[in-house]
Amino acid sequence: MITISINGKEIRLEKPMTVLEAARSAGIKIPTLCWHEQLEKYGGCRLCLVEVEKMPRLQTACTLMVADGMVIRTETGRIADVRRGILEFLLINHPLDCPYCDKAGECDLQDLVEKYGPVTGRFKEKKRKVPESLEDPVIVRNMERCIVCTRCVRMCEGVQGASAIAVIDRGGHSHIEPFSGGRFDCEYCGNCVSVCPVGAIMSKLHRHSYRPWQLVDEVETICPYCGVGCTLVVQVRDDVIKRVVPKLGTVVNNGLLCSRGRFGYEFVGSKERLTKPLIRIASKTHDASRVTHNEIFREATWEEAISFVAKKLEEIKDKYGSDSIAGIASPRCTNEDNYIFQKFMRTAIGTNNIDSTARTGFAGAQNFIENIFGQGATANIIPGLSNSDSVLVIGGDPTAINPILGLQIRACSRKGGNILTIGKVKGLRFFNPVSLKPVLYTETVLLEGIVTALRERIGLPGSNPNLEAGIKDINISDGEIEKTCGIKGNDFTMFMKILSESSTPSIVIGKELVQSNSGNYKLLLIAAINYLINGRIYLLSERANEQGLLDMGCAPDLLPGYRPLTFAEFRRKYENSWKTSIPDKVGFSIFEMMDAAKEGSLKALYVMGENPVFNLPDARSVEAAMKNIDFLVVQDIFLTETARLADVVFPALSWSEKDGTFTNMERRIQRLRKAVHREGMEDWRIISEVSKHMGVPLNYSNPEDIFNEVSKVSPLHRDMTYEDIEKGEAVYPYKGEPLRGVSEEIKFQVPSSKFQVSDKKLYLKLERPLFHSGTLSTKAPALVNIYPEAMARISPDTAKSLSLGDGDIVRVSTKIGSLELPVSVDKELDNSSVLLSNNFEGKGAFSLMEYTLDSVTKAPCIDYNEARIEKVNI
């Protein structure tokens, strides 16, 4: 116990801390500028100088550690003089442009000068002049206002790990500049904006468009983009989102955001948003892309559109049966939306034909892993990653797919943990990774080699006979790895040493692994590795509520609570609660729906907040399938590629316009809150209305009502309330029962033949960019400004062999199509890949990718698409 006195108040402390922390804990405010709770202490601004008895010099409270018996005074006349002196120094080169500066009103410097002075200036010399920099798409820099507290630099280097900016020059010439020159050219997380105490680094999005005191509404909600589930504070003026800021102290992202979360909100106010229900007037054989919206649809009233949909669905149900209708749920919609949707499909329609794009990887992989390790095996706390002593990353770049999770891996490295990667992971390349880069299509051999080596080093623990049976005969020597995968023996030895000696390892799995050839076998090998090293698994999730929609039962084989439909006992429980019968036949997966549509047996499809025509591989054949459906209903916020083919389009409310909950990848349930008002209906309400018109009322007055039902019927969510969520107690395994003991034996398929590799060939691969997520982000101008168009990324060698340079237009062709795009040379890329994103309208990689379905995970394998590139002469 340490006892100190601050301003005569006795403070007892359990553990050593700085004087500043001690003062804050006792509610005593000491002014600071360079100090920030997320950053390493710096001691530069000198504002926190305090008097300490028996110390002749003034001491900075932010750096001085408390000692027992210390007597501290923070607000004496002498201290006030000192602070005035320091503030005077800070102001001499400051432009004093508060009337014009966006920071005014929430500026730390302004507030402190108001409190301590000086009132008049004594500085007659010329002030430092630095022109404002508007070169960046989302950030404005005004270095005249900079007080060189270096919070931005410490954030960028020490927390974000981007190391994009630094203090340039020395002394009075010190200023912050990106290493890349004029533009930041960085990850654009904007965390420097958050920590800047003055108006030196600010967001460009709302420049000169509000005053901080005019932001009347502040709503805490969850980010709409990826599965990490960061808390956002949405600040609103006149029903328009002016700014999105993070909040300190939140569990998942604690004051940090990524580019998408911070700058990607503008889609909400887009002029392209749908406003009225639409009913098709044109025939479906038209090439939808060449016809304007008014030529395809007419506007309708809600009443008309809803009763039309209800009538058509009933007709089809009567004529062709319930199973001729299917539904596609949305990982961007809330738990409540998705729960209602599956209930609608299972009760009003009477089919289990409900699925989502989670089927493209996440669902199958999670199911596979949970079958081995039990439900919740992937529900691990994200900040825990930084405490691992090693992190193995495979199948994607977490710093791009789930950026805030990526930061935890970087933090792990900073704390002395080891980063192991299989394949190139661009965002971790400066974090001292031990990277094994197997030759194309030899990943399986490498994983078998790792399992072999671990089995030899650690031995089989014997606790999971099923899994051990699957791996006991695997035998790949180090020599074979070197020969087949092209990995040096030394690298492999070092990798294995770290992996086998870790005591708290984590494994991060990206979708690329699930979507590659023999995905299920690779998952088995990863599971075996995890089993042998006793690690934790993180399954990267690209959509905000991918986990939640599965938990809500939006899957052809699952009921809410992740309960298998095929178990009559579970079915009966839901039948009792819902007072109706549930079909026992497992429904169509999303891919089976497309097949059924193609051959004509699927007559109607109801799509909620999803764009399968763009977001499923082999998009052109999906489009053909959609055109073959008699009746297509789409609920969305934009007229997507899929909506253009619909018979009826309902305009939905977006993420910031409704209440509800999201479940993130660690299975944490969090509250989504309405921030802006918009005419229209939430997804769940539209569906309830349709259901009501079909004679099956789904009566709920608000999302909380729906959630209360979920917590009654789903054994996993038992007794959960919104109140629990507010309190932060909605963390897996909640209050309910995880599913245990129903797993069957592990199904997997050992690949029979290996792909023939030719280093002369190019393969089309999917780029998962940091700045985009689905097509949603392309409706956010800020993100489009950062990453404006689809590009074919190739390696420098490939570029050289084809005489291509950045910006040259090429035609990328595969067996099923071709696209013309500018090329971008990426020195991190291997010579056998062409990378293309699937985000930009008309230029999606999925329009060029064929797929085969994995026999076990049912995920599409898309890594074998040969591509050709040729220059297009304009």
Add this chain to the structure above:
Amino acid sequence: MEKILLKNIENPNSADINEYKKAGGYGVLPKAIGLQPKAIIDEVKKSGLRGRGGAGFPVAMKWSFASGDPKFPKYLLCNADEGEPGTFKDRPILEKNPHLLIEGMVISGHAIGAEYGYIYLRGEYPVAKKILNKAIAEAYDAGLLGDNVSGKGMKFHLAVHQGAGAYICGEETALIESIEGNRGQPRIKPPFPVNVGAFSMPTVVNNVETISNIPYIIENGGDTYSKIGSPECPGPKLYCVSGHIEKPGVYELPMGTSLREIIYTHCGGIKGNKKLKAVIPGGVTTPVLPPDKIDCLMDFVNMPKHGSMLGSGAVIVMDESVCMVKVCLRILKFLEHESCGKCTPCREGTGWLRGVLERIENGEGSKGDIDLILSVSDNIMGKTFCPLGEGAASVVQNFVKHFRPEFEEHIKDTGCRIHDKKHASCIVHHES
């Protein structure tokens, strides 16, 4: 007095290992390595050796802190970044007697348990870099550095790391930052480098001159050494004297020689028999002394009693022709340029002081400017992160304290009589 630090430097080949050995160099090394590290530290403690970089911290104490820290590896850094204007005392050692430094580093390394040493060399010393690198190569060839020093199984590696020209990198924690490849800025203390230094490991940073005393102390014993110079801070001291002096240069004299003796006895007095106007005794940031104060004894203990400091022992002598405002301005220009920018008072204050001084010197000063610079200095004093900014404030305070009328005259006469051609007569008054 027997020369210890500048021994043998009249020999044009003194930097050669063989010449050094001929003069008895490396003679004590085998014995030193054979001693227990604690025995070396005890001997240094007996000698009373204090660090020669300017602060005068007892060397044995610093060593025992680092040696007592259980973390390994430890590092020994030699501060050869002599950047204080007027200071060139280490240069003769670096260029003429590099093996003395190397021998001292090996013994010091053994004493603290360091296996790696760096010489952090001033960016503007390209000649010394060549000589040091050659000397280090010779020492490696002779088995005096490496994995098995003198065949005694001791490991000590040494490398030169050249700075990029920042004055602040002479501050030990900024020096460590620079060695690690970071921006040269001082670190928060505590933890002190002896516990968390280079690469977060226990580190001793000693000045070139300090380390060069070590072989003599081990060879002749701490007691013998402690009889040289002032009893409270014994040993030889290198005084580097520059300015208006007959015989400028580096003088090895007993610690505690009086400033008057240095100027008039050893350096031959003021050049051209002009009148002495002021002396800066220990590098530009030490307080300037008027002529009536030069009877002070130049050591770490006595100088503060006379209102100044020994600093690096860089004596800058100025005769009556010098404008003290201009000197003050020149020093402030230097310190403004060299301020690292980390802390507010130094970053902003040095520039402000320079600006006002410039106005005064150029005849644009106004009444109240002297009070302004004193007030600004006061706002810097005691509030900075490291001593650089305080040095600037102290320069202004002391120049005004001793030469206030000259400042007032600049303001009253709208300019400098010495440097401004407008004023025909170049008379300088003032003697107090």
